[in-house]
Amino acid sequence: MRGLDVCLSPNLIDLHEIEGRVIVVVDILRATSCMTAGIGSGITEIKPFADLDSCVKMKEHGYLIAGERNGQKVEGFDLGNSPFDYMDPANQGCKIAVTTTNGTQAIEKSLAGEHIIIGSFLNISAVANWIRKKDMDVLIVCAGWKGKVNLEDSLFAGALTDMIMPEFSPVCDAPLVALHSYLGMKDNLLEHVLDSSHARRLRRLNISEDIEYCLRFDEFTVVPELVGGALRMSAD
Amino acid sequence: MRGLDVCLSPNLIDLHEIEGRVIVVVDILRATSCMTAGIGSGITEIKPFADLDSCVKMKEHGYLIAGERNGQKVEGFDLGNSPFDYMDPANQGCKIAVTTTNGTQAIEKSLAGEHIIIGSFLNISAVANWIRKKDMDVLIVCAGWKGKVNLEDSLFAGALTDMIMPEFSPVCDAPLVALHSYLGMKDNLLEHVLDSSHARRLRRLNISEDIEYCLRFDEFTVVPELVGGALRMSAD
Numbered sequence: 001m002r003g004l005d006v007c008l009s010p011n012l013i014d015l016h017e018i019e020g021r022v023i024v025v026v027d028i029l030r031a032t033s034c035m036t037a038g039i040g041s042g043i044t045e046i047k048p049f050a051d052l053d054s055c056v057k058m059k060e061h062g063y064l065i066a067g068e069r070n071g072q073k074v075e076g077f078d079l080g081n082s083p084f085d086y087m088d089p090a091n092q093g094c095k096i097a098v099t100t101t102n103g104t105q106a107i108e109k110s111l112a113g114e115h116i117i118i119g120s121f122l123n124i125s126a127v128a129n130w131i132r133k134k135d136m137d138v139l140i141v142c143a144g145w146k147g148k149v150n151l152e153d154s155l156f157a158g159a160l161t162d163m164i165m166p167e168f169s170p171v172c173d174a175p176l177v178a179l180h181s182y183l184g185m186k187d188n189l190l191e192h193v194l195d196s197s198h199a200r201r202l203r204r205l206n207i208s209e210d211i212e213y214c215l216r217f218d219e220f221t222v223v224p225e226l227v228g229g230a231l232r233m234s235a236d
Numbered sequence: 237m238r239g240l241d242v243c244l245s246p247n248l249i250d251l252h253e254i255e256g257r258v259i260v261v262v263d264i265l266r267a268t269s270c271m272t273a274g275i276g277s278g279i280t281e282i283k284p285f286a287d288l289d290s291c292v293k294m295k296e297h298g299y300l301i302a303g304e305r306n307g308q309k310v311e312g313f314d315l316g317n318s319p320f321d322y323m324d325p326a327n328q329g330c331k332i333a334v335t336t337t338n339g340t341q342a343i344e345k346s347l348a349g350e351h352i353i354i355g356s357f358l359n360i361s362a363v364a365n366w367i368r369k370k371d372m373d374v375l376i377v378c379a380g381w382k383g384k385v386n387l388e389d390s391l392f393a394g395a396l397t398d399m400i401m402p403e404f405s406p407v408c409d410a411p412l413v414a415l416h417s418y419l420g421m422k423d424n425l426l427e428h429v430l431d432s433s434h435a436r437r438l439r440r441l442n443i444s445e446d447i448e449y450c451l452r453f454d455e456f457t458v459v460p461e462l463v464g465g466a467l468r469m470s471a472d
Contacts, residue, residue, distance in 0.1 A: 012385070016384075146251070148410065149244055150408075150409045154409070154413045172386075173387035177244075177387060177413065177417045184417070184419050197407070197408050198409065
């Protein structure tokens with residue numbers, strides 16, 4: 001049976017096997033939700049960067065630039081970190097270069113994976129189907145908050161574990177911790193996440209509409225995959 | 237309101253505030269369960285060491301030496317890592333020097349705390365009462381398994397969170413992840429832990445009796461506290 005692993009914080013990634021695996025990167029609030037919404041709404045390509053400077057330079061190459069630090073849009077950038085920015089019909093057909101506090105850093109730490117795909121509640125069933133079709137072990141990498149374990153990414157890991165568990169076997173305890181945490185909260189997911197520390201930070205920034213949207217299941221059927229440094233709709 | 241934090245792996249400890257806090261170190265299978273059982277059964281003092289050599293030297297100073305690596309007793313040591321070794325009436329009144337794979341390392345990383353106490357299911361209510369009496373924030377440090385998050389320590393963190401939550405407020409999301417994981421499993425704690433990766437490793441070593449014992453609630457009312465490098469029964 002194929003193995004399923006969960007890395008609850010990018011700071012623990014050296015303890016987990018990456019090579020030869022499908023890596024599902026998740027940053028529910030809001031990087032990977034934005035990436036899903038963007039690719040699902042006609043953005044042709046999203047290039048993630050861990051640092052601001054490399055991201056800004058992409059402007060010269062015809063990219064829109066999207067930047068977030070500590071929950072807020074970076075000054076001078078075209079887009080912030082709201083899924084609604086990424087779904088704006090005016091941006092259809094565009095390419096985006098993006099950097100965020102946690103999500104793009106988690107992608108950077110996952111680069112040794114065989115396949116790197118983007119997971120969010122917005123495309124969770126599509127992700128589950130995608131990995132079911134591959135004959136490969138899976139590692140879910142939670143972006144967390146500045147290295148700390150966070151609730152919403154752990155809940156996504158638990159929800160995806162719940163969906164694929166019959167076909168995959170946990171290789172350590174983290175999938176079980178995430179799974180049971182999710183099972184305990186799934187009937188009031190929004191309420192629990194609104195009570196979490198990151199959501200409390202974001203609520204101060206007045207983006208509860210974003211939070212509510214990022215917790216919706218299956219708004220999109222796309223699976224963004226990182227190939228050659230850019231996220232595009234996976235053909236699989 | 238006082239803050240409650242949970243560090244799910246010693247490898248994440250640099251992200252958590254330690255100074256000025258009560259640190260509850262937990263390694264359910266089996267270091268902190270042994271320490272509780274030992275101090276609760278008349279062992280006068282337990283000195284934890286992160287490395288084998290320092291531990292062995294204590295033999296000359298009249299200590300029994302207890303050593304475990306990868307779940308097994310170290311050759312030539314007086315005790316292994318079973319709570320029953322620590323409860324042996326023959327050892328009453330003795331002092332023990334101990335080193336284990338995960339638990340003693342977690343203690344070493346917690347040394348900057350204001351108070352360092354030992355938590356296990358065996359003394360969980362005593363620990364809850366002890367920290368309620370202190371006017372101080374609390375950090376629960378899970379020993380995990382070689383840096384990885386493990387189930388039984390996360391469940392203890394969740395169970396203690398459940399007990400003290402009305403009086404303490406979580407300072408990050410880890411207490412919530414642990415809490416809901418515990419609430420989802422508490423009716424079948426033993427079954428879930430037996431299915432976890434560490435317990436599966438230990439079962440191969442034929443110590444299911446230890447595992448069953450380490451998941452019992454409130455066999456002891458002692459709270460071992462680290463003072464001057466040695467664990468003794470806290471007078472508080």
